Amino acid sequence: xxxxxxxxxxxxxxxxxxxxxxxxxxxxxxxxxxxxxxxxxxxxxxxxxxxxxxxxxxxxxxxxxxxxxxxxxxxxxxxxxxxxxxxxxxxxxxxxxxxxxxxxxxxxxxxxxxxxxxxxxxxxxxxxxxxxxxxxxxxxxxxxxxxxxxxxxxxxxxxxxxxxxxxxxxxxxxxxxxxxxxxxxxxxxxxxxxxxxxxxx
Amino acid sequence: xxxxxxxxxxxxxxxxxxxxxxxxxxxxxxxxxxxxxxxxxxxxxxxxxxxxxxxxxxxxxxxxxxxx
Numbered sequence: 001x002x003x004x005x006x007x008x009x010x011x012x013x014x015x016x017x018x019x020x021x022x023x024x025x026x027x028x029x030x031x032x033x034x035x036x037x038x039x040x041x042x043x044x045x046x047x048x049x050x051x052x053x054x055x056x057x058x059x060x061x062x063x064x065x066x067x068x069x070x071x072x073x074x075x076x077x078x079x080x081x082x083x084x085x086x087x088x089x090x091x092x093x094x095x096x097x098x099x100x101x102x103x104x105x106x107x108x109x110x111x112x113x114x115x116x117x118x119x120x121x122x123x124x125x126x127x128x129x130x131x132x133x134x135x136x137x138x139x140x141x142x143x144x145x146x147x148x149x150x151x152x153x154x155x156x157x158x159x160x161x162x163x164x165x166x167x168x169x170x171x172x173x174x175x176x177x178x179x180x181x182x183x184x185x186x187x188x189x190x191x192x193x194x195x196x197x198x199x200x201x
Numbered sequence: 202x203x204x205x206x207x208x209x210x211x212x213x214x215x216x217x218x219x220x221x222x223x224x225x226x227x228x229x230x231x232x233x234x235x236x237x238x239x240x241x242x243x244x245x246x247x248x249x250x251x252x253x254x255x256x257x258x259x260x261x262x263x264x265x266x267x268x269x
Contacts, residue, residue: 010234041230041239045223052219142216149220153227160231 010035010164022161024088026050026154029161042157050087050150054113057136057143063111066132067143070098071115076129078115080144086151086158214258221250 012018013033022029027043030036057067068091071078085091097107097114107114107126116129133140222243229242 035234037236038230038234038239041226041236045226049220049223138213142213146220149224153223156227156231165230165234166232 012162012164015162019158019162022158023086023154025090026087026150026157029158033161038160042154042160046087046150046153046157047090049153050084050090050147053143053146053148053150055143056139056146058112059136062127062132062135063107063109063114065093065113066111066116066127066136067140068113068147069094069115073118075118076116080148083148083151086154087147088154091151214254217254221247221254225250 011033018029018033020029021032022042025043026046027039027041030039030042033039054065054068058064068081068084069078070081081091081094084094091113093109094113094115097112100107101115101117111126114126116132117123117126119128119130122128127135136143225243225247226239228246229239232242233239
């Protein structure tokens with residue numbers, strides 16, 4: 001039997017801790033479980049997507065990452081942040097900036113992930129939502145989509161860290177294998193029910 | 202028929218390409234544990250998504266031409 005069809009067991013260690021770490025930093029939960037290749041894969045794909053979105057949604061003048069911010073005021077309820085927060089720690093600057101703006105303090109880091117100021121309350125160097133949309137054009141939406149997708153992809157990674165990989169359907173048997181199976185009354189030792197946790201192809 | 206390639210070349214649809222790659226890889230990684238099956242599954246998923254988008258793109262393009 002080829003290597004690809006061998007069922008393997010995955011040591012999930014503490015699944016709750018792994019899921020929390022996976023939320024904190026994409027791939028970290030898998031690193032904790034010793035699943036280094038998958039951890040690296042999640043880290044690169046999810047963080048790469050998030051960073052691309054942060055890059056698209058900003059510029060030197062406005063500040064970077066202007067598409068990742070949290071705001072619950074009237075006229076600017078930032079619902080995409082509910083998806084973006086799935087990335088975990090990389091979204092934390094948005095919470096810090098929102099807290100500072102709520103406390104009437106100036107945003108840090110040249111406005112990185114800072115919420116736009118409300119219309120009519122323009123401050124030097126602090127763009128409004130209209131100005132962000134006007135100057136970033138479609139990149140405001142593109143950056144938002146990239147960062148939202150990254151957050152949602154990390155939900156998949158969190159699930160994978162918590163419960164292991166989902167089982168795909170077993171491959172079809174070759175004709176000679178079917179003959180062997182007919183000759184054997186007992187099932188093969190490597191055949192497991194489709195929903196066995198922690199096993200995969 | 203020059204309109205179709207030109208519209209594709211100038212379109213923002215190319216921004217979908219990195220997303221398709223990332224989504225395919227992350228989705229496939231939740232289905233397998235080893236890298237080889239992950240990449241195989243990701244390739245199939247990416248092609249499926251690309252084909253689906255191409256069909257929708259073609260249908261919308263044809264409808265646009267018909268409406269013009």
